[in-house]
Amino acid sequence: MRRLTFALALIVSCVHSASAQTAFPMLMSLKPVAVQVGTTSEVTVNSRYSMHSAESVLVTEGGVLAEVVPPEVKKDDKAPNVTALKIKVSVAPDAMPGVRDLRILTAQGVSTVAQLVVVEDPVIVEQAKNDSLAEAQAIALPATVCGCIEKAEDLDFFKFKIEAPMSLVFHVRSQRLQDRIHDLQAHSDPILTIRNAQGSTIAAADNVFHGDPFLCHRFEQPGEYFLEIRDVRYTGNQYWEYAVEIHSRPFVRSVFPLAITAGKAQRLSAIGVQLPPDPTVTFTPSGDLPIGINRVRLPFAERPSNPVATYVSALPTITEATEDNNDAAALLAADQSKIENQKSQITLPCVINGRIEKPDDVDCFVFEAKKDDKLSFEVKARRLQSELDSTIRILNATGATIAENDDLRLGKRGSQDSWIESLTIPADGKYVLEIRDMHLRGGENFVYAIEVTQARPYFSLFADTDKTNLSPGVNGVMWVKVERKNGFTGAVQLHVEGLPSGVTAECGRILPDKGTDGCIIFHATAEAGRVVSPLVIRGTGVHAQADGQMTELSALATTYQEMYQPGGGRGHWPVDQHVLAVIPAHDIRGIKLSTTDIALKPGESKTIDVTIDRAPDFKANVSLDVTMTHLQLFADTLPPGVTVDGNKSKTLLSNGATQGTIALTASKDAAPVERQLIGLTANISLNFVVKTTFSADPVFVTVVKP
Ligand SMILES: [Ca+2]
Ligand SMILES: [Ca+2]
Ligand SMILES: [Ca+2]
Numbered sequence: 001m002r003r004l005t006f007a008l009a010l011i012v013s014c015v016h017s018a019s020a021q022t023a024f025p026m027l028m029s030l031k032p033v034a035v036q037v038g039t040t041s042e043v044t045v046n047s048r049y050s051m052h053s054a055e056s057v058l059v060t061e062g063g064v065l066a067e068v069v070p071p072e073v074k075k076d077d078k079a080p081n082v083t084a085l086k087i088k089v090s091v092a093p094d095a096m097p098g099v100r101d102l103r104i105l106t107a108q109g110v111s112t113v114a115q116l117v118v119v120e121d122p123v124i125v126e127q128a129k130n131d132s133l134a135e136a137q138a139i140a141l142p143a144t145v146c147g148c149i150e151k152a153e154d155l156d157f158f159k160f161k162i163e164a165p166m167s168l169v170f171h172v173r174s175q176r177l178q179d180r181i182h183d184l185q186a187h188s189d190p191i192l193t194i195r196n197a198q199g200s201t202i203a204a205a206d207n208v209f210h211g212d213p214f215l216c217h218r219f220e221q222p223g224e225y226f227l228e229i230r231d232v233r234y235t236g237n238q239y240w241e242y243a244v245e246i247h248s249r250p251f252v253r254s255v256f257p258l259a260i261t262a263g264k265a266q267r268l269s270a271i272g273v274q275l276p277p278d279p280t281v282t283f284t285p286s287g288d289l290p291i292g293i294n295r296v297r298l299p300f301a302e303r304p305s306n307p308v309a310t311y312v313s314a315l316p317t318i319t320e321a322t323e324d325n326n327d328a329a330a331l332l333a334a335d336q337s338k339i340e341n342q343k344s345q346i347t348l349p350c351v352i353n354g355r356i357e358k359p360d361d362v363d364c365f366v367f368e369a370k371k372d373d374k375l376s377f378e379v380k381a382r383r384l385q386s387e388l389d390s391t392i393r394i395l396n397a398t399g400a401t402i403a404e405n406d407d408l409r410l411g412k413r414g415s416q417d418s419w420i421e422s423l424t425i426p427a428d429g430k431y432v433l434e435i436r437d438m439h440l441r442g443g444e445n446f447v448y449a450i451e452v453t454q455a456r457p458y459f460s461l462f463a464d465t466d467k468t469n470l471s472p473g474v475n476g477v478m479w480v481k482v483e484r485k486n487g488f489t490g491a492v493q494l495h496v497e498g499l500p501s502g503v504t505a506e507c508g509r510i511l512p513d514k515g516t517d518g519c520i521i522f523h524a525t526a527e528a529g530r531v532v533s534p535l536v537i538r539g540t541g542v543h544a545q546a547d548g549q550m551t552e553l554s555a556l557a558t559t560y561q562e563m564y565q566p567g568g569g570r571g572h573w574p575v576d577q578h579v580l581a582v583i584p585a586h587d588i589r590g591i592k593l594s595t596t597d598i599a600l601k602p603g604e605s606k607t608i609d610v611t612i613d614r615a616p617d618f619k620a621n622v623s624l625d626v627t628m629t630h631l632q633l634f635a636d637t638l639p640p641g642v643t644v645d646g647n648k649s650k651t652l653l654s655n656g657a658t659q660g661t662i663a664l665t666a667s668k669d670a671a672p673v674e675r676q677l678i679g680l681t682a683n684i685s686l687n688f689v690v691k692t693t694f695s696a697d698p699v700f701v702t703v704v705k706p
């Protein structure tokens with residue numbers, strides 16, 4: 001096994017030395033991973049690929065400012081390998097607790113994402129020696145304990161004193177903070193154990209929030225206690241940081257009802273531990289909260305609660321009746337003229353707030369629908385920290401199932417929440433919406449909201465990837481993918497908001513019908529300074545209804561960061577924002593094209609000659625492409641029927657070559673398309689999965705009428 005590892009390491013290092021040139025940093029961990037509100041502290045950022053010349057730090061959401069502490073480097077070292085960088089992080093006293101995305105901007109490019117936790121209590125960092133009960137590190141509470149499961153069989157022990165009977169909340173974040181670490185293929189799976197002074201286990205937790213432990217324990221006996229944290233498999237990794245928030249305050253896991261209306265005062269009941277005797281509050285969510293999942297703090301008398309997820313909806317909300325609603329047949333047969341039987345009747349559109357309050361609970365709601373109505377039913381529960389793993393069914397008046405769903409998929413990620421979209425109603429009549437837990441579990445925290453609506457045509461956009469590094473002379477490209485829903489077949493025009501001065505964008509479109517991809521080419525003028533800027537990507541389209549009426553549609557793009565998957569696949573994970581950075585030119589200083597306008601007749605083939613301007617000592621392979629491809633195709637903005645003719649193209653520029661050719665061929669049946677924007681890119685491999693991608697000037701491809 002060891003020999004194999006050695007061989008693999010050799011291959012990796014060869015690949016790196018042969019091809020890795022100037023790479024943007026890939027963040028691996030933050031040490032410590034938490035910072036306290038109202039304080040300024042130092043955090044070490046660990047990366048693959050150097051962060052030298054780091055100049056600024058970006059943290060999402062506001063309330064957190066961070067700056068680079070310039071690293072000490074040798075004077076004559078022009079490209080020092082800085083893979084541990086100190087930053088100074090200042091957190092406002094009223095900053096929202098929780099998790100933020102963090103990036104570092106360097107002259108080599110803007111980094112991938114790491115996640116920083118904002119906490120309310122003082123941060124205590126693990127000492128070097130804490131591997132046994134005897135070496136347990138003494139901590140004063142409340143505190144957030146930060147450390148690392150840095151090696152196999154690492155155990156971290158902390159000890160604390162209880163003076164009088166009290167309850168403590170222990171909330172671990174570790175595995176969840178690793179989802180956005182681009183190059184961390186194995187994730188931690190922490191387990192938390194509380195031991196008494198004799199070392200006996202009195203409480204333990206493993207997987208409560210995904211793989212992360214959470215527990216609340218009542219300590220009746222004053223005395224000394226131990227906290228132990230380790231990986232449940234006894235594995236370790238130098239990048240497996242954790243933060244354990246330990247305090248005696250309320251911890252709100254969820255709320256009921258889950259769906260709320262922005263700007264309106266409403267009564268909410270907190271679900272969690274250490275709650276006030278009356279866990280209900282009157283809460284008026286800010287009027288400017290966007291529709292969707294938002295984190296809010298409940299106004300408890302003593303201090304605001306921890307942030308909790310709610311679903312803000314503009315639809316009328318209905319709360320599940322307290323009567324028996326378990327039996328679809330009984331509800332269907334019931335005499336609807338009787339008031340008590342009308343409570344499980346719902347009128348569309350609406351959001352139903354309910355709860356699977358005990359094991360075996362089933363909730364049924366009756367609605368009337370007309371033949372050919374197209375209805376959508378979307379559960380929001382697990383995505384808001386409910387324990388429910390919902391499954392839903394739609395039954396007709398005879399009790400037969402006409403549709404069902406367990407888990408949904410949104411873009412590239414799944415959820416245990418259920419979603420039946422655009423169900424065509426077969427006949428006029430009564431129907432039942434039924435919801436239960438997939439495993440027939442139930443309880444206080446099995447809350448849900450179900451949005452029931454007429455299906456409307458719409459589209460969703462996904463940006464691939466999350467960062468665009470460019471220089472004056474070398475453009476950047478962003479690929480955008482569409483998912484069309486409920487009959488929308490139109491074109492989508494892309495737009496960008498938030499461009500810094502000195503940067504312009506050529507925004508492409510996604511062709512109608514089978515077209516799924518579009519691109520945006522960013523250009524930095526010679527005047528553009530060193531800037532980094534979050535961008536918002538929007539798409540607009542027009543839906544032609546059956547009656548000829550036109551509806552304007554619009555959507556913001558979700559940003560996906562590319563991920564290095566075990567085995568070398570290219571995965572994706574949503575991150576908070578897309579970032580554009582203008583950096584000095586490195587390996588490639590310019591890309592020249594013989595033409596940027598190609599008009600093809602069906603059956604015709606034309607070439608674009610490409611000349612790259614290499615940096616003097618840059619000899620590594622450069623591959624030319626007009627698609628985003630790695631093992632599989634991720635984006636292709638060519639008009640349908642237009643392909644790259646491999647026989648007539650020269651796309652691999654090796655041994656310092658600077659001349660290449662892209663040949664485009666239109667098939668005999670290619671439909672006419674006018675000036676479709678494509679991204680012609682020059683790519684340099686950084687590792688098996690990731691490449692730096694630079695774009696030439698915008699290229700437009702037209703397919704003319706024969
Ligand atoms: Ca440790
Ligand atoms: Ca675990
Ligand atoms: Ca119920």
Ligand SMILES: [Ca+2]
Binds near residue numbers: 389390405407418
């Ligand atoms: Ca489910």
